[in-house]
Amino acid sequence: MSALYEVENVSLDLAAPSAGLQRLLPGPAPRMTILSNLSLSVGQGEMLGLVGESGSGKSTLARAMMGLVKITEGNLRFEGQPVRSRADFVKVRQGAALMFQDAVASLSPRRKVAAQIIEPFQINGVPLPDGEKTPLAMLERVGLPPALAQRYPHELSGGQARRVSVARALALKPKLVIADEPTAGLDVSVQAEILNLMTGLRRDMGLSFLIITHNLAVVRHVTDRVAVLYLGRMAEWGPTREVFSRPYHPYTRSLIAAEPQADPRKRRADLALKGEIPSVLARPTGCEFHTRCPLARPRCASEEPRPQMITPERMVRCHFAEETRIETQGGNHGT
Amino acid sequence: MASGKRNVWRALLSEPLGVMGGIIVLAFVLMALFAPWLAPYDPLKIDVMHKFSAPSLAHWAGTDQLGRDLLSRIIYGARTALGVAITATGIAGLAGILLGLVAGYGPRWLDSLLILCFDSMTSLPMIMFALAVITVLGPSTATLILVIILVSIPGYARFIRAQTLSLVRSDFIMAEQAMNASNARIILLHLLPNVAGQLLVVLSMDIPVVIMLEAGLSYLSLGVKPPTPSWGNIVYDGYVSLRQSPGMVIIAGIPLILATLGFTFLGEALRDALDPRLQLRTLR
Amino acid sequence: MSEPLLKVDDLSIAYASEEGALQALRHATLEARAGEAIGIVGESGCGKSTLASALITLLARNARVTSGGVRFGGKDILAVSDEEQRRIRGRHIAMIFQDPMTSFNPVLTIGEQLVDFQDQREGLSKSDKRRAAAAMLKRVGIPDPERCLGRYVHELSGGMRQRAAIAAALLMAPQVLVADEPTTALDVTMEAQIIHLLRALRQDYNGAIVIITHHLGLVGELCDRVYVMYAGEVVEEGSTDDVYHSPRHPYTQALIACDPANIHDQTPVLPTIPGRLPDLVNPPQGCSFAARCARATDHCRSVAPPHVEVGSRHFARCHEALP
Numbered sequence: 001m002s003a004l005y006e007v008e009n010v011s012l013d014l015a016a017p018s019a020g021l022q023r024l025l026p027g028p029a030p031r032m033t034i035l036s037n038l039s040l041s042v043g044q045g046e047m048l049g050l051v052g053e054s055g056s057g058k059s060t061l062a063r064a065m066m067g068l069v070k071i072t073e074g075n076l077r078f079e080g081q082p083v084r085s086r087a088d089f090v091k092v093r094q095g096a097a098l099m100f101q102d103a104v105a106s107l108s109p110r111r112k113v114a115a116q117i118i119e120p121f122q123i124n125g126v127p128l129p130d131g132e133k134t135p136l137a138m139l140e141r142v143g144l145p146p147a148l149a150q151r152y153p154h155e156l157s158g159g160q161a162r163r164v165s166v167a168r169a170l171a172l173k174p175k176l177v178i179a180d181e182p183t184a185g186l187d188v189s190v191q192a193e194i195l196n197l198m199t200g201l202r203r204d205m206g207l208s209f210l211i212i213t214h215n216l217a218v219v220r221h222v223t224d225r226v227a228v229l230y231l232g233r234m235a236e237w238g239p240t241r242e243v244f245s246r247p248y249h250p251y252t253r254s255l256i257a258a259e260p261q262a263d264p265r266k267r268r269a270d271l272a273l274k275g276e277i278p279s280v281l282a283r284p285t286g287c288e289f290h291t292r293c294p295l296a297r298p299r300c301a302s303e304e305p306r307p308q309m310i311t312p313e314r315m316v317r318c319h320f321a322e323e324t325r326i327e328t329q330g331g332n333h334g335t
Numbered sequence: 336m337a338s339g340k341r342n343v344w345r346a347l348l349s350e351p352l353g354v355m356g357g358i359i360v361l362a363f364v365l366m367a368l369f370a371p372w373l374a375p376y377d378p379l380k381i382d383v384m385h386k387f388s389a390p391s392l393a394h395w396a397g398t399d400q401l402g403r404d405l406l407s408r409i410i411y412g413a414r415t416a417l418g419v420a421i422t423a424t425g426i427a428g429l430a431g432i433l434l435g436l437v438a439g440y441g442p443r444w445l446d447s448l449l450i451l452c453f454d455s456m457t458s459l460p461m462i463m464f465a466l467a468v469i470t471v472l473g474p475s476t477a478t479l480i481l482v483i484i485l486v487s488i489p490g491y492a493r494f495i496r497a498q499t500l501s502l503v504r505s506d507f508i509m510a511e512q513a514m515n516a517s518n519a520r521i522i523l524l525h526l527l528p529n530v531a532g533q534l535l536v537v538l539s540m541d542i543p544v545v546i547m548l549e550a551g552l553s554y555l556s557l558g559v560k561p562p563t564p565s566w567g568n569i570v571y572d573g574y575v576s577l578r579q580s581p582g583m584v585i586i587a588g589i590p591l592i593l594a595t596l597g598f599t600f601l602g603e604a605l606r607d608a609l610d611p612r613l614q615l616r617t618l619r
Numbered sequence: 620m621s622e623p624l625l626k627v628d629d630l631s632i633a634y635a636s637e638e639g640a641l642q643a644l645r646h647a648t649l650e651a652r653a654g655e656a657i658g659i660v661g662e663s664g665c666g667k668s669t670l671a672s673a674l675i676t677l678l679a680r681n682a683r684v685t686s687g688g689v690r691f692g693g694k695d696i697l698a699v700s701d702e703e704q705r706r707i708r709g710r711h712i713a714m715i716f717q718d719p720m721t722s723f724n725p726v727l728t729i730g731e732q733l734v735d736f737q738d739q740r741e742g743l744s745k746s747d748k749r750r751a752a753a754a755m756l757k758r759v760g761i762p763d764p765e766r767c768l769g770r771y772v773h774e775l776s777g778g779m780r781q782r783a784a785i786a787a788a789l790l791m792a793p794q795v796l797v798a799d800e801p802t803t804a805l806d807v808t809m810e811a812q813i814i815h816l817l818r819a820l821r822q823d824y825n826g827a828i829v830i831i832t833h834h835l836g837l838v839g840e841l842c843d844r845v846y847v848m849y850a851g852e853v854v855e856e857g858s859t860d861d862v863y864h865s866p867r868h869p870y871t872q873a874l875i876a877c878d879p880a881n882i883h884d885q886t887p888v889l890p891t892i893p894g895r896l897p898d899l900v901n902p903p904q905g906c907s908f909a910a911r912c913a914r915a916t917d918h919c920r921s922v923a924p925p926h927v928e929v930g931s932r933h934f935a936r937c938h939e940a941l942p
Contacts, residue, residue, distance in 0.1 A: 068513060093513055106509075107510075109529060124515055188833065188877055189874065193891045195889055215879075217882075222885075241885070254808070260814060261880070262881050264840075264859040271815045
């Protein structure tokens with residue numbers, strides 16, 4: 001599988017929203033690291049999942065990939081071409097589309113659906129494929145009735161707005177769709193409908209997807225590979241099936257264990273992951289997960305773990321990955 | 336499901352005060368438009384034989400110190416009042432929208448520069464500024480409009496800038512950027528419609544302020560030059576003749592009060608009707 | 620078995636709308652006993668939000684109770700005076716909302732508000748109330764309660780906010796705690812922590828907990844009994860174990876089947892529930908799920924289904940569920 005969008009050693013710093021007076025003091029302004037030395041690649045026709053808690057930098061990465069926020073360091077490559085200048089991003093935005101977490105809010109509040117859905121064509125100077133009927137054809141493709149074309153965004157249900165944003169994302173026949181929490185806030189049956197729509201499009205059009213979510217159930221079902229992000233750094237990545245059946249990073253294991261079970265017989269008494277994700281302003285030293293890690297040892301607080309390739313397809317950043325590996329293979333962590 | 340625009344109308348019509356405001360405003364607008372047909376006399380025709388006459392069948396609102404028909408002067412005065420107010424707030428509003436959008440969406444340095452200009456404008460006392468401009472250009476209706484435009488722009492621009500800033504980081508603007516939309520497109524198609532409605536409310540509530548300002552400056556002989564009828568001039572005449580005809584000031588004040596109430600009610604109803612949260616309430 | 624603490628009895632609520640009366644809740648009957656946690660699950664439009672607003676007597680202005688009521692402490696709390704409703708709310712029946720931001724005033728500190736919430740508690744000095752507030756914050760797992768008292772709601776993280784909201788709700792030791800989507804706005808890890816907390820609180824809380832959610836996992840983790848709602852009706856009720864392991868209503872079966880959390884293997888197509896909710900202005904004559912039900916017969920479409928006891932305290936509103 002050749003790479004479609006590559007993210008290589010990307011870092012993103014922002015000026016800290018420090019108290020105003022601090023800025024008057026000499027010395028460099030305090031900065032916070034949102035993404036740190038992050039690498040990831042989405043293959044042609046692949047569905048890649050990106051998981052992590054809020055505050056892990058998932059959405060920021062998506063925005064950086066579309067050029068909505070500037071990266072501080074690193075390289076981006078789309079279809080093998082480096083992406084740096086504005087003109088490069090213009091090309092990226094024609095070949096990749098971003099779906100926002102809040103679908104209703106991502107639609108302009110005072111314009112009708114019909115007018116918004118054809119914007120990608122108008123903006124990029126592409127003639128409407130079906131002339132005047134284009135909006136209706138687009139709605140039909142995502143399973144929406146034509147009457148919706150005359151509605152305003154606030155008149156749509158969550159599921160309908162999500163479909164409209166899928167339709168708009170697909171307008172220019174992109175190669176990649178970046179979907180930020182595509183199922184957040186939807187009813188269970190509607191979640192399944194949206195996921196089916198996405199997997200169907202991938203099958204029929206050969207689309208690649210980057211699905212950003214904290215919902216592990218979604219990732220488990222639709223993605224080929226999954227990358228786990230913690231505080232702006234990659235903790236682990238690999239084929240979805242393998243990561244779920246044998247997670248190496250303690251964070252991945254905790255995330256999987258934290259998932260609520262829709263089965264009263266499988267209730268857990270213990271708590272998989274205590275505490276909260278630390279603030280980017282107070283990034284822990286060493287391994288950033290050591291403050292919450294059930295396996296943390298003194299070395300974790302002082303030394304940053306290096307990425308280890310367990311197999312060519314699996315990466316983990318943990319000092320004790322070898323140990324957890326033996327443990328999980330001997331244990332019964334499979335699903 | 337009803338469209339957004341129809342909802343605004345319905346919400347507007349469901350507000351009794353708003354309907355009342357609308358009727359008053361409409362009446363004044365008609366009065367101004369059809370003044371030559373509505374006014375029983377020529378507002379400038381002097382008839383010293385009948386000066387200071389009390390309201391009668393011949394002169395419904397009485398006459399002034401020169402025997403001019405007050406009702407006719409008030410009707411023609413509506414032309415001046417509304418003409419000045421609508422022209423001035425209209426132009427100031429347009430300029431405010433433009434500058435506010437540029438400040439809110441444009442680069443940081445441009446924003447800082449514009450804010451500096453607005454702040455230095457607003458730090459000048461309005462009357463002093465008006466006096467300075469009028470001294471240079473001489474009192475006339477055009478000067479009056481210019482003064483009002485200049486002193487109103489910073490407020491409108493700041494208002495639009497604040498609205499714009501609250502929208503710039505919103506998802507739908509980012510979604511536009513992610514589709515390669517140009518700045519002009521984002522400003523005109525997506526920011527403008529979302530900020531203009533709110534400004535319309537501010538403008539309609541400001542029109543009575545401008546009418547009063549015009550009246551005030553005309554009263555100080557800095558605005559509309561006599562004998563052109565203006566509500567300010569009529570009040571001035573009434574004030575000067577307070578001893579001979581005490582009722583004149585009151586009669587001259589009535590249109591001012593009515594216009595203020597009308598535009599304020601309309602503005603408030605418009606604000607409620609345009610507020611999406613309040614709209615939801617009426618829809619539920 | 621103890622008497623129910625709270626009983627929703629044949630409650631129907633309709634909203635005035637332009638098209639006519641929207642029957643959001645139709646003849647819902649459910650009960651919560653002391654020491655019990657019940658779950659109310661359903662998708663948007665099932666009437667669970669209307670039910671939640673009825674439980675805390677905060678019905679929308681255009682809502683009208685068309686039958687039944689909510690019995691608590693020997694009274695129908697929807698029929699008593701506003702004054703009495705206010706007294707019951709917060710003191711006896713407290714609510715945790717989906718967005719904890721809405722539970723707090725943004726310009727007052729958490730401490731000031733937690734002290735204020737105790738104003739019905741007489742004979743307690745302000746410092747006593749503050750101590751009680753700190754103790755409650757500690758109990759819900761806020762690490763530094765004294766510091767938290769001096770903070771504003773926006774200074775807390777999402778998880779901490781929800782903990783503080785739970786503390787606020789429990790402060791007056793209410794007999795009924797209603798939680799409306801308490802974890803929907805949170806991450807998996809924070810959700811697990813809140814579930815853990817609510818479960819721990821149950822140990823020494825002897826009131827009733829009512830969890831209202833669209834999330835089957837939450838109910839599975841927390842509740843003893845579950846009520847499944849569809850189109851304004853309770854379509855199935857029973858112990859969580861019975862309902863999750865042997866669902867009898869086709870809607871419950873479909874809902875459980877299409878929850879991605881229940882499917883462990885990768886599947887090309889996830890199950891869905893085809894069709895839409897019925898029009899609640901003119902609810903169908905027969906079973907409200909008939910239009911979307913694979914097993915529906917003409918009988919289902921024309922005759923309202925009976926309330927069938929399919930097991931011990933396990934009921935389903937379905938013709939096909941007849942024993």
